[in-house]
Amino acid sequence: MAKLVLATDDSGEPEIFASLQGEGPSLGMPVAFMRLSRCNLACTWCDTAYTWHFDKSREHRDGIIFDRKSNQLSLNVEDVAARILELGQNRLVITGGEPLLQTGALADLLKLLPDMEIEIETNGTVKANSHVDIRVDQYNVSPKLAHSGNPAELALIEERLDFYASDPRAYVKFVIAQPDDVNEVLALNTQYRFKKGHVFLMPEGTDSETLRKRAEWLAPLCLEHGFRMSDRLHIHLYGDERGT
Ligand code: SF4
Structure with missing residues (x-):
């Protein structure tokens, strides 16, 4: 039976919850979220370092090393699907960490959720297998720039970015x-x-004040260059908390 490795919330339960999508093209949409653990990158400002910062081999600006056992949970896809369906939402946002590191088990999960719309949040470096890809309604791709601290050869994979640039389902969020x-x-x-x-x-930013201050100079830059701007609605509503 396929298993997924999920992040945990503050009570140690798998991080599966209903909320409003806080970022990108679906901002404000009511959805079910599932956060998977593990990431292949190491962004210094990552707000979900509890999905990957389990030892000192990679760096994060907060310097907190998370205990892997209490921040990861391995669950059968049947159990995961039941928890998602209980939330009563039509759309599932699969996030992480880097969720496509578990593309095999994800394919098994999606077979159990045939009626849900699927949105995947990815750092854009890992390929979805064909069984997952065919189910995806929207990719939210977040390629990491130099200030993330990742070397470009790990963070910006030409073949992957070419794929997303040509796929009308993909939105790119920097x-x-x-x-x-x-x-x-x-x-x-x-x-x-x-x-x-x-x-x-x-x-x-992981607090409203920082987001608002940066939005002041970012908004004119979006206007000047023709880019869309995203806020981080969940931070304004709930703060930087798990399960939101
Ligand atoms: S790619 Fe995403 S989950 Fe991974 S370290 Fe960067 S911000 Fe965190």
């Missing part, structure tokens, strides 16, 4: 910490020619 980061986005946009209306810039 996390922006300072105005100069937008120059990197412009260079990537020239290289990959992402579809118009499919590129979002989103301020980096």
Whole structure:
């Protein structure tokens, strides 16, 4: 029986919950969320470091090393599907960590959720297998810029970004910490020619005050360059908390 490795919430339960999508093209939409554990990258500002920062081999700005046992839970796909269906939502957002690291078990899960719309949040470096890909209604791809601390050869995989640039289901969302980061986005946009209306810039921040301050200089940059802007609605509503 296939198993998925999920992140846990504060009570140690798997991080499966209903909420409003906080970012990107579906912002504000009521959805079910499932957060999978593990990531192949190591963004210094990652707000879900509890999905991967289990030892000192990779760095994170907070310096917190999470206990793997209490932050990961392995569950049968049947159990996961039942928990998702209990939430009564039509759309499932699969997030992480990097959820496509578990594309095999995800394919088994999606067979048990034939009527749900599927949205996948990915860092854009890992390929979905064909059984998963055929079920995806929307990819939210977040390629990581230099300020994430990841080497470009790990974070920006040409073949993957070419795939997403040509797929009308894919939206690309860049996390922006300072105005100069937008120059990197412009260079990537020239290289990959992402579809118009499919590129979002989103301020980096895990509190409302930081997001608002950065939005002040990011909004004019979006206007100037024709990019869409994303907020982080869940941070304003609930703060930087698990299960939201
Ligand atoms: S890719 Fe996403 S989950 Fe992985 S370290 Fe970066 S922000 Fe965190």
